[in-house]
Amino acid sequence: MSDKIGIGLIGCGGISAVHRDGWLAASDIARMVATCDVNRQSAELRKEELNAETAYEDYRLLLKRDDLTAVDLCLPHDLHAEVAIAAAQAGKHILCEKPIAVNQEEARRMIHAAEQNAVTLMIAYCERYSNAHVAMKRLVEAGEIGKPFLLRIDHSQWVDYPAGHWINDPTKLGGGVVAGSGPHRLDMLRWFGGEVRRVAARAVNTGLTQLGGEDTAVIALEFDSGAIGEMTCTWSARRYPWYEGFLVFGRGGMVHNIGGVQLSRNGGDFTPVPLPHDDAAGFREEIAHFLSCIQTGATPLTSGQEALKTLQLVEAVYTAIKSSNWVDVAAFKR
Numbered sequence: 006m007s008d009k010i011g012i013g014l015i016g017c018g019g020i021s022a023v024h025r026d027g028w029l030a031a032s033d034i035a036r037m038v039a040t041c042d043v044n045r046q047s048a049e050l051r052k053e054e055l056n057a058e059t060a061y062e063d064y065r066l067l068l069k070r071d072d073l074t075a076v077d078l079c080l081p082h083d084l085h086a087e088v089a090i091a092a093a094q095a096g097k098h099i100l101c102e103k104p105i106a107v108n109q110e111e112a113r114r115m116i117h118a119a120e121q122n123a124v125t126l127m128i129a130y131c132e133r134y135s136n137a138h139v140a141m142k143r144l145v146e147a148g149e150i151g152k153p154f155l156l157r158i159d160h161s162q163w164v165d166y167p168a169g170h171w172i173n174d175p176t177k178l179g180g181g182v183v184a185g186s187g188p189h190r191l192d193m194l195r196w197f198g199g200e201v202r203r204v205a206a207r208a209v210n211t212g213l214t215q216l217g218g219e220d221t222a223v224i225a226l227e228f229d230s231g232a233i234g235e236m237t238c239t240w241s242a243r244r245y246p247w248y249e250g251f252l253v254f255g256r257g258g259m260v261h262n263i264g265g266v267q268l269s270r271n272g273g274d275f276t277p278v279p280l281p282h283d284d285a286a287g288f289r290e291e292i293a294h295f296l297s298c299i300q301t302g303a304t305p306l307t308s309g310q311e312a313l314k315t316l317q318l319v320e321a322v323y324t325a326i327k328s329s330n331w332v333d334v335a336a337f338k339r
């Protein structure tokens with residue numbers, strides 16, 4: 006029997022293709038033992054690519070295996086809680102795609118199940134592991150831009166899945182773009198700006214795509230620190246390239262990620278910040294961090310508790326979308 010950490014991949018659709026590359030990069034310490042997808046072809050494809058032993062259609066059969074230490078869940082949002090709780094009860098450590106769940110009640114049950122069964126629960130907020138964001142975070146923490154007073158984050162993408170896909174169903178996604186790509190951006194704002202005190206928001210469905218929820222949203226944020234923030238996200242950017250811009254303005258400078266990480270101090274010219282590696286999205290680093298947490302027992306940077314806080318912010322934003330007033334985030338920390 007191999008002494009490598011045995012992994013099971015559950016959900017072999019879109020995002021699992023980049024997790025695959027992360028697992029292949031970690032093959033010196035982890036090995037993919039089994040894959041699972043209700044679509045057998047998808048499970049078989051990842052099984053072949055990852056050199057796994059078995060492909061399943063039923064995750065419960067995969068969880069019965071003794072040679073699995075951990076599972077990687079790349080599933081629709083409404084399945085995160087069900088499968089993560091079953092995995093925890095089977096004694097498997099869990100890496101689960103973002104957001105943690107579609108509501109706080111499910112998220113809390115996941116966290117409780119992981120605690121009860123003494124397994125690691127990490128939510129795959131890959132942006133926190135991207136080399137650009139790690140570099141930006143180090144600069145901000147080192148005081149290179151002084152105290153941040155304004156944080157701006159944008160996401161533009163064309164997301165048009167065929168009718169019947171789970172992303173189009175707000176009950177499976179947890180809403181629209183704010184529940185889809187929004188959690189990444191809100192998580193980044195929390196990571197850099199600290200906790201958010203209150204939010205105001207507007208959202209629309211332009212009718213350009215099949216999406217059942219909102220496809221476009223604008224959010225204003227006020228942080229406990231006194232800083233303010235702004236987030237814009239759309240999945241209806243048909244003629245516009247994928248864009249993710251993040252700008253942090255401080256009293257002594259500014260750092261942003263447009264055209265690579267760029268730093269300006271005290272009104273000086275922007276200079277490019279060298280990055281340590283080419284993992285722009287952070288998936289390799291994310292998987293390496295998960296494995297390290299399993300080995301050392303350390304709490305992941307993006308733990309279940311941390312992801313719950315981002316979910317509380319998502320819920321506050323949805324309330325703000327329906328309100329003409331600012332909404333206090335504290336009301337969602339229940």
Ligand SMILES: NC(=O)c1ccc[n+]([C@@H]2O[C@H](COP(=O)([O-])OP(=O)(O)OC[C@H]3O[C@@H](n4cnc5c(N)ncnc54)[C@H](O)[C@@H]3O)[C@@H](O)[C@H]2O)c1
Pocket residue numbers: 015016017018019020021041042043044047062064079080081082084102103104129131185
């Ligand atoms: N980090 C990122 O940048 C990023 C990007 C895209 C998606 N995601 C996240 O990844 C997750 C999955 O999204 P996706 O885009 O890969 O979706 P997807 O639809 O491409 O893949 C989901 C897969 O799950 C399978 N599935 C559904 N029910 C199942 C079940 N009961 N058992 C086993 N397999 C089942 C489907 O057949 C499908 O292959 C979501 O949480 C999403 O938010 C993250």
